[in-house]
Amino acid sequence: MAKGDAKGWKSGLNVQIESLKKSLRPRIREWKFSLFLFRKSVLAMAGLIIVLSLLLVAVFAPVLAPPPMIRGLGNMKDPMQIPYDFGLFPKPPGAVKPPPYPPGQTYPLGTGLQGTDIYYGLVWGARTSMYISLYVVSLAVIIGLVLGALAGYYGGKIDELLMRVTDVFLSVPGLILAMAVAAVLGRSLENVMLALIVVWWPPYARIVRGQVLTIKENTYVEAARSSGAKPMRVLFRHVVPNTLSPVLVNATMDIGVVVLVAAGLSFIGLGAQWPYAEWGRMVSEGQTWFTSTITYQGNQYNPYWVWAFPGLMILLFVMGFNLLGDGLRDILDPRLRR
Amino acid sequence: MRTFIIRRLLLLIPVLIGVSVFVFMLTRISGNPAAAYITEKMPLDVQAKIKASLHLNEPIYVQYWYWLDGILHGNWGVSKAAQNLDVSTAIAEKFPFTFELAMVSTLIAVVVGVSLGTISAVRRNTVVDHATRVMALAGVCLPVFILAIILKVVFAYQLGWFPLSGAYDPFLYPPFVADMNHYTGFLITDTILNLDLPRFSDAISHIALPAICLAFGSIAILTRIMRSSMLEVMGLDYVKTARSKGLPERVVMRKHARRNALIPTTTVVGLTFGGLLGGAVLTEFVFAWPGMGGWSAAAALSNDWASILGFTLVTAIIYVLANLVVDVMYAFLDPRVQLE
Numbered sequence: 001m002a003k004g005d006a007k008g009w010k011s012g013l014n015v016q017i018e019s020l021k022k023s024l025r026p027r028i029r030e031w032k033f034s035l036f037l038f039r040k041s042v043l044a045m046a047g048l049i050i051v052l053s054l055l056l057v058a059v060f061a062p063v064l065a066p067p068p069m070i071r072g073l074g075n076m077k078d079p080m081q082i083p084y085d086f087g088l089f090p091k092p093p094g095a096v097k098p099p100p101y102p103p104g105q106t107y108p109l110g111t112g113l114q115g116t117d118i119y120y121g122l123v124w125g126a127r128t129s130m131y132i133s134l135y136v137v138s139l140a141v142i143i144g145l146v147l148g149a150l151a152g153y154y155g156g157k158i159d160e161l162l163m164r165v166t167d168v169f170l171s172v173p174g175l176i177l178a179m180a181v182a183a184v185l186g187r188s189l190e191n192v193m194l195a196l197i198v199v200w201w202p203p204y205a206r207i208v209r210g211q212v213l214t215i216k217e218n219t220y221v222e223a224a225r226s227s228g229a230k231p232m233r234v235l236f237r238h239v240v241p242n243t244l245s246p247v248l249v250n251a252t253m254d255i256g257v258v259v260l261v262a263a264g265l266s267f268i269g270l271g272a273q274w275p276y277a278e279w280g281r282m283v284s285e286g287q288t289w290f291t292s293t294i295t296y297q298g299n300q301y302n303p304y305w306v307w308a309f310p311g312l313m314i315l316l317f318v319m320g321f322n323l324l325g326d327g328l329r330d331i332l333d334p335r336l337r338r
Numbered sequence: 339m340r341t342f343i344i345r346r347l348l349l350l351i352p353v354l355i356g357v358s359v360f361v362f363m364l365t366r367i368s369g370n371p372a373a374a375y376i377t378e379k380m381p382l383d384v385q386a387k388i389k390a391s392l393h394l395n396e397p398i399y400v401q402y403w404y405w406l407d408g409i410l411h412g413n414w415g416v417s418k419a420a421q422n423l424d425v426s427t428a429i430a431e432k433f434p435f436t437f438e439l440a441m442v443s444t445l446i447a448v449v450v451g452v453s454l455g456t457i458s459a460v461r462r463n464t465v466v467d468h469a470t471r472v473m474a475l476a477g478v479c480l481p482v483f484i485l486a487i488i489l490k491v492v493f494a495y496q497l498g499w500f501p502l503s504g505a506y507d508p509f510l511y512p513p514f515v516a517d518m519n520h521y522t523g524f525l526i527t528d529t530i531l532n533l534d535l536p537r538f539s540d541a542i543s544h545i546a547l548p549a550i551c552l553a554f555g556s557i558a559i560l561t562r563i564m565r566s567s568m569l570e571v572m573g574l575d576y577v578k579t580a581r582s583k584g585l586p587e588r589v590v591m592r593k594h595a596r597r598n599a600l601i602p603t604t605t606v607v608g609l610t611f612g613g614l615l616g617g618a619v620l621t622e623f624v625f626a627w628p629g630m631g632g633w634s635a636a637a638a639l640s641n642d643w644a645s646i647l648g649f650t651l652v653t654a655i656i657y658v659l660a661n662l663v664v665d666v667m668y669a670f671l672d673p674r675v676q677l678e
Binding site for chain 1: 476479482643649
């Protein structure tokens with residue numbers, strides 16, 4: 001390749017980069033302004049910090065609470081199963097299962113049913129909650145986005161059908177429909193997630209449809225269409241990106257709510273089974289001792305830690321995403337801005 | 339107005355068919371629909387007989403037809419989760435408890451939520467306002483079952499102010515003694531009508547904790563709505579007019595501002611009440627409340643599909659009707675709204 005050619009190619013690339021920069025400039029300015037507004041809001045920042053720290057806990061779970069190599073009996077293969085043991089503490093005579101052990105040196109937050117490590121469960125439970133909520137919300141958003149966009153853009157029979165289907169789903173409270181679906185599918189975390197996706201997409205389809213209906217009347221959409229863009233390109237390049245900000249706000253809020261509902265279902269007993277690291281299930285572990293005491297080694301105590309710590313984590317998780325979503329809404333909604 | 343109501347009621351039919359087809363298909367596609375009625379110890383011919391009586395050998399659309407026919411003729415199947423009662427009988431037995439709980443908790447939520455919302459709007463950006471908003475945030479984020487457990491452990495167990503669970507003290511109702519007239523089927527109303535003070539106070543003390551627990555979430559929502567709509571109304575011209583006429587501030591707030599701010603709040607009240615009527619699954623579960631919610635949780639756990647289907651249908655009906663009532667009420671409260 002000649003030298004001149006390479007130079008030409010490079011300068012051509014530079015020109016392209018320049019034009020790309022130019023086209024991105026207003027967007028970057030917009031983002032910077034949003035970021036500035038976001039930084040000013042104390043609550044939104046608090047939400048962001050909570051969410052980020054929970055995310056870090058989820059990512060670094062193997063470091064924060066290393067899965068045991070010897071201690072756990074038979075549950076080393078899957079780190080999501082909380083290790084429990086029989087050997088570390090002397091059993092009361094006649095007892096088969098060790099009772100919940102209060103917070104102490106070996107177990108910083110105490111133990112639950114059959115000696116499950118609460119601290120371990122909290123750390124790995126962050127991973128479960130992140131996984132459930134992100135999975136459910138992103139799938140619900142994708143399904144809702146595609147169906148809502150198609151229905152809003154094309155109208156007619158597709159639209160009518162979608163609206164009737166969403167009518168059906170929205171006529172039953174979410175928790176109850178999710179419970180029914182999870183119940184008939186069988187008890188497992190995967191089925192709870194499936195049930196939640198089934199329940200969660202219709203509102204997104206409605207939001208996107210409504211947005212598409214107004215946006216598709218804009219002149220720039222008309223311009224794209226008249227310059228020969230194919231319908232799918234017009235829809236997904238020019239219409240859908242402009243519907244994203246309400247969807248984003250709703251999704252952020254919903255991440256917290258999904259975890260609430262999933263924890264509720266697990267609490268009843270539909271979701272993950274013992275000894276899986278899931279906060280709702282861990283709360284239900286404390287059920288036996290809500291209103292009773294244990295006598296162990298001469299001490300009488302009420303093991304509140306079995307349900308209180310996982311409960312606190314759920315509260316923290318939901319609150320983080322709620323504050324973040326509130327902050328995002330204030331920034332992304334032009335009417336609330338400034 | 340009448341055509342609007344009729345049209346909305348007719349819309350219930352496709353919705354109910356949709357819900358039932360959806361859940362019915364799920365029960366048949368996945369899992370074993372006879373699991374609740376058959377145990378492995380039963381002889382094979384008995385198992386086969388039970389399967390045949392449930393029409394499980396027919397194609398799925400025929401099964402659905404049988405089920406729909408049963409629903410229309412009052413045969414809703416047998417509920418394993420409610421001691422083998424008919425599903426319709428079980429619902430009739432449990433609904434009054436759920437209804438009463440929903441009533442009491444909505445009452446608490448409205449009184450507290452409306453006053454907190456008003457105060458926090460009138461004294462905007464003061465300590466009261468901030469405290470109220472923090473509480474509202476907690477109400478949205480605190481899982482209802484955690485709140486229920488906290489209330490139960492602190493007030494019922496540690497302090498002993500309230501009974502632990504249930505809706506009444508069984509010792510107050512000895513079996514085979516019919517000394518109370520059940521006029522309405524609702525416990526609190528019946529005890530009042532019978533002028534039975536011990537049983538009345540017993541019923542109140544049993545309902546207190548679950549009702550407060552349920553009210554907490556609604557209070558959070560109501561306070562938010564009430565605060566924002568109050569703020570909106572307070573900036574309107576007629577409020578200024580009322581003030582400039584020389585009316586005392588209290589009258590302006592109560593008669594001019596709050597009344598109009600209540601309109602959007604009513605919608606929320608109606609919807610939350612409708613939601614609660616379907617059964618507050620988690621709260622009823624924690625407090626062992628003998629209503630629809632606790633029963634449905636038990637049914638969900640024991641694979642009792644007849645109960646699950648019946649419960650989902652009833653909830654859908656209640657929810658849709660509550661929506662309708664809210665819409666109609668809105669038109670009454672706000673003359674600007676036209677139903678078409």
